[in-house]
Amino acid sequence: MKVALxxxxxxxxxxxxxxxxxxxxxxxxxxxxxLVVNSAKADLQSLEFVDTQLIGADRVNGHGVGGDNExxxxxxxxxxxxxxxxxxxxxxxxxxxIFVVAGLGGGTGSGGAPVLxxxxxxxxxxxxxxxxxxxxxxxxxxYQANAxxxxxxxxxxxxxxxxxxxxxxxxxxxxxEGAFETINENIxxxxxxxxxxxxxxxxxxxxxxxxxxxxxxxxxxxxAALGYASELAAEESGENIRxxxxxxxxxxxxxxxxxxxxxxDAALLVIAGDPDVIPRKGVEKSRRWLEDETGSMQVRxxxxxxxxxxxxxxxxxxxxxxSDRIDQFMERAREAQKQEDEPREDPAEQxxxxxxxxxx
Numbered sequence: 001m002k003v004a005l006x007x008x009x010x011x012x013x014x015x016x017x018x019x020x021x022x023x024x025x026x027x028x029x030x031x032x033x034x035l036v037v038n039s040a041k042a043d044l045q046s047l048e049f050v051d052t053q054l055i056g057a058d059r060v061n062g063h064g065v066g067g068d069n070e071x072x073x074x075x076x077x078x079x080x081x082x083x084x085x086x087x088x089x090x091x092x093x094x095x096x097x098i099f100v101v102a103g104l105g106g107g108t109g110s111g112g113a114p115v116l117x118x119x120x121x122x123x124x125x126x127x128x129x130x131x132x133x134x135x136x137x138x139x140x141x142x143y144q145a146n147a148x149x150x151x152x153x154x155x156x157x158x159x160x161x162x163x164x165x166x167x168x169x170x171x172x173x174x175x176x177e178g179a180f181e182t183i184n185e186n187i188x189x190x191x192x193x194x195x196x197x198x199x200x201x202x203x204x205x206x207x208x209x210x211x212x213x214x215x216x217x218x219x220x221x222x223x224a225a226l227g228y229a230s231e232l233a234a235e236e237s238g239e240n241i242r243x244x245x246x247x248x249x250x251x252x253x254x255x256x257x258x259x260x261x262x263x264x265d266a267a268l269l270v271i272a273g274d275p276d277v278i279p280r281k282g283v284e285k286s287r288r289w290l291e292d293e294t295g296s297m298q299v300r301x302x303x304x305x306x307x308x309x310x311x312x313x314x315x316x317x318x319x320x321x322x323s324d325r326i327d328q329f330m331e332r333a334r335e336a337q338k339q340e341d342e343p344r345e346d347p348a349e350q351x352x353x354x355x356x357x358x359x360x
Contacts, residue, residue, distance in 0.1 A: 001096040001211030003195050006087060007036040007050070008116060009072070009109025010043045011133055012102035017050045018188035019101075019195075024049075028196035033090030037083055037116075039075055039108045040064030053086045055079040055112070065107035069146045072111025080119050087120075096211040097127040100158070102150075105135035105143030110150035117157040127215060130158040131191065133183075134329060136166035141336035148333025160218035160318065162191070163225060164257040165325070190228040190257075194314055197270050197304045207283075209270050209302035214316065217268040217300060223321040225258040227251035230312035237279040240311055244271055244282030245289070247313040252293060256315070258325045264294040265319025272304035273311040290315065 007016030013036035023031040034050040041062035044052040054062060056075030065071040076083070091098060100117050102109035113130060120128045132154060135143035155161050169186040170179040197209040218224055229250035231243050248269060252262055269287050271278055287301040294317065304314075320326070 001195055001197065001214050002030060002032050002094050004032050004087075004091040004095045004098045005034040006098065006100050006116065006120075007034070008076075008100060008102040008113045009038055009106050010040065010103065011106060012036065012100075012109045012113065013038055013043060013047055013050070013052070014184055015103075015131070015133065015187050016101045017047050018184050019192055021049050022188040022192040023195065026192070026196065028192070030192070030195040032092055032095050035086060035090060037076075037086070037112070038064075039072065039112075051086075053083065055083060055108075065111070067107045067142050067146065069107050069111030069150060072106075072108040073115050074111075075108070076112035076115040080115065083116065084119060084123060091124060091126075095126060096215065097129055098124060099129050099131050099162075101131040103133045103135070104147040104150040104154070105133075105139060106146065110146045114150060114153040114157050117154060121157065121159075127159040127218070129218065130154045130161040132161050132163050133187075134163055134165045136179075137332070139166070141339045144333045144336035145340045148330055148337060151330075151333075155222060155321070158221075160221050160224050162218075162257070163223055165259065165329075168257050168259050186228075190226055190314070193228075193272060193304070193312070194226060194270070194316060197272075197302075197314070207302045209268070209300075209304055213268055213300045213302060217266045217298075217316050217318045220265050220319045222265075222319050223258075223323075223326060225256050225261045225264075225317045225320050227256035227315035227317070228312065229255045230310045233273055233277045233309060233311040235277065237277045240277055241279045241282035241285070243311050244279060244313070245286050247271075247311060248286035248290065248315065251313040251315045252290065252317075256317070258320060258323065261317065261320040261323035261325045262293055263320065263323060264296050264317035266298035267291075267294050267296050267300070267318070268314075268316040269299065269301040270304050270314040270316070271301075271311065272306045272314065273308055275303060275305045278303055278311065286313070 039056040102113035
């Protein structure tokens with residue numbers, strides 16, 4: 001599908017840049033344009049492959065909002081005409097959808113993204129989706145509380161919200177910095193392949209996925225998740241029946257952006273690889289298995305012809321907001337909000353000792 005990307009905030013900017021680079025390196029031409037907006041000038045200066053736009057200069061002087069997502073929302077609303085003007089011309093008539101990309105735990109992204117989605121809905125008549133990144137369990141109460149409020153708002157505003165849990169797509173034991181690098185690379189590869197489905201074709205598949213399949217899977221709104229897995233392919237298609245079934249199962253059961261989110265209103269199974277080695281029997285058996293596992297009768301499927309020595313499965317799930325993973329996160333966010341709302345002890349109180357004289 002042809003998409004336009006708008007990153008908001010630090011995490012949204014980094015992910016948007018990685019997606020643009022991946023799409024260009026693979027020569028998919030699925031991303032029609034990329035723009036990143038932020039209130040922190042330093043974060044924008046570190047981006048090399050996307051156009052950037054500073055917002056809120058009159059309020060925070062390019063220093064960011066310090067995790068204050070209410071201020072992030074205010075800044076986006078006050079500068080929305082400037083942002084929409086910067087987007088104008090980047091969203092062409094060939095675009096199938098707009099994705100607003102943001103980390104939901106920070107300030108500018110979590111506050112500004114819902115405001116931007118709301119205003120884009122008023123201007124454009126194509127779907128406006130959110131690609132939201134949830135903070136990991138150990139990222140602090142402020143991030144959890146911010147993400148809870150942001151997620152609740154952006155789900156209401158966007159046509160659908162594709163969520164990536166920061167605890168999902170990296171190896172255990174990695175450093176924080178290393179984990180973020182791994183997560184961003186994995187998002188770029190997996191979401192980039194989803195965007196490119198039906199666009200960057202190196203061959204002719206028997207049942208090629210196109211943009212309408214993605215849009216129809218997300219049509220119900222709410223929360224979406226994406227799964228991915230791949231294995232080396234055998235040279236003969238008949239030998240890859242089990243391989244296709246394995247990667248399909250792994251992508252749903254162990255490789256999703258929202259771990260344990262397997263019940264869905266709709267699903268799309270995309271099998272990527274050399275069309276000569278993709279077995280139709282394996283694809284159909286995997287699609288039927290996906291119907292049983294997700295409990296959905298709206299399971300679409302198709303091929304993504306791609307010259308590779310591997311076979312990969314992408315599983316897009318629509319309507320997973322009733323999953324245990326979402327319930328657990330929202331409970332964590334509510335508890336974090338309580339902590340943030342508790343009155344803070346005055347740090348000067350411990351020094352209020354009459355037995356000590358002031359220096360002056």
